[in-house]
Amino acid sequence: MRTFCFLSMKKALISLFIILNMVAVLYSNRPAFIDTIPNKIIEGYFSKTASYNTRYILWLLAEKIRMYAYLAGLGNHWTMFGFQNHFNWWYVIKAKYADGHVVLLPLPRQSKRTFWQWLLFDLKEAKFHWNISSETHAREKYAKYLCKQFKKDKNSQISSIKWKVYWQYIKEPKEAIKTKSYLYPKIDSSLLHNFKCSKTESIEP
C-alpha cells in the first residue's frame, strides 16, 4: 500500500512537471492575439481595482512561466524561415588608424575564409550579424570590442571604426527569369557608425 502511494505521488509530481513544461512551451509560442483576450475578459467582468489586481497576478504568473521556459531552454519562439527579406544585406567594417590609413578588418563575412572556416567554424557569424542588426547599442559595443582587438596597425594606433551596411534588392521571380539575373545591380549603403576609439580601448592593458 505504501509503495503504491509512493508511486502515485511520484507520478503526480511528474505529471505536474510535464504540465509545467507543456505550458511553458505553449506560452512561449502563443499567437500575439491571445495576449489581448484575458484583458478583454477581465475588463468586461471585473471592477477597476479587481481588474488591476487580476491583471497584475496574471502578469506575475506569465513572468514566472517565461522565466522558467527561458531557464529550462523551452522558451524559444519557433518561426523557421517565417519571413524572408527581399534584399540582401551585409556589413563592411573598417578601422581607421591615427596616421590616416584605413583597413578592412579581417572579420568573418567580409574577408577571405578558409574552407574549414566557411564549412564549420563560422557557424554562428550570420546569426550574430542578424541579432545585432536591430540593436544599436550592441553594434556600438562590438565596435568598442574591435577597437581593443585591432588597436595597432603599421605602428599606428586605431582612431575609429567605420561601420557601413550595404544592401541590394532581389528581383521578383518573373523579372529574374526575364533578365536572367536575380539581383538588381544597384547596391546602396549607409554609414551606421563612425565609432571613435578612446585611448583606453586602444592602449595595451
Place this chain on the structure above:
Amino acid sequence: MNIILQKWNEFWFSPFNPLCVSVFRIFLGVEMFIFYIANFPNWERFYAADGIISLTNGEALRMSWWSIFSHTEGFIPIKIFWLVGLLSTILFTLGWKTRLATILLYIIQTSMNCRDWYVVNGEDHIFRMLLFYSCFAPLNYCLSIDSFLKEKKLKKLGLNLVTELPSIWPIRAMQINIALIYLVNIPNKLTDDFAWLNGEAIYWSMANSFWGGRLNPLWFAAYDSLLSKFASYGTLIIEGLFPYLVWFKRTKMFCVVSLALLHLGIAFMIPNVTFFTLSMVCAFWVFVPPSVILKRWNSPFASINRIHFLSKARTI
C-alpha cells in the same frame, strides 16, 4: 474521470523499449562533438569576459547571471568549459557516465545561451531543449558502456539481468515539444510572409545571401516559380502534417522519414542552418519505433550489445 486518469497513465507512464532513444543519443552526441569542434576557434571571442560578451547590457546582462561562465571568471579559464563540453559529448555518445555527461552538457549549453545571446543559433535552442529532457531519459539503457558494465557486474555476482523497461514520460515530453515546434511554426509562416502562400518562399530563401543558399535561385524562379512552389508547398504539407500524423502507427514512419529528408535537403541547400536542421534530424529518432531498427538488426551487432535485452525487446 477514471478513464482520463487511466489514459493519462498509459500515455505518459507506460514502459517502453528505449532502443531508439539510445540511437538518438549516439546521433546527438556525434553532432554535438562536431559542434564543439566548430566552436573552438571562437570560444573565447564569444564567451570570455574580454570577448564580445561586453556587448551585453540590460536584459541580456541580467540573463548572463544564469551562466556558470559568469561565476567562474578569474579562476577557471573559459577554455576549460569547452574541454569539459567536448569530453562530455564523447562520454554521452559512448554512453559512459551518461547521466553525468548529459547534465554537464545541459549546464554548459545553458551557460552558452545565457552568456551571449547574440550568438545563439537555432541549434543552441534545440540542443538545450533535447538535453533538458535527456536529463530525465533512460539514454544509457542499451547501446552504451553503462549497460555493458552493469551487465558485466551482475554476471560477476552471478545474478541475472532483469530488464525492467523504463517509463516513457521524458521521451513523450520530448516528442510533444518537437511536434509543437511544427504545430506553431506553420501559422507563423503563413501569417508572417505572403511568399509561403504564393509559393515563392523557397525562391526568396535561395536568393537571400544571408543564409548562404547553395543552389541557383533562378532554378526556383523558372516556369512560373514551379520548383519554388513545389518546395514551398511541400515544406508546408510535410511540416503541417507532422504534428498530427506522427502519433499514428501507419503514418508515423512516413512523417518521420519525409521530415528528415526535408531537413537533410535544407542542410545541404542552406549551409548557415546546417547544425540546426541536423539537430532536428537527430531528434526524430525519438519517434522511431524500435521494431524498425530490430528488423534491420544483424547478428554481428547483437553480439557486441545486450543480446538479452534485444531478444526481450523483440517480444515487446
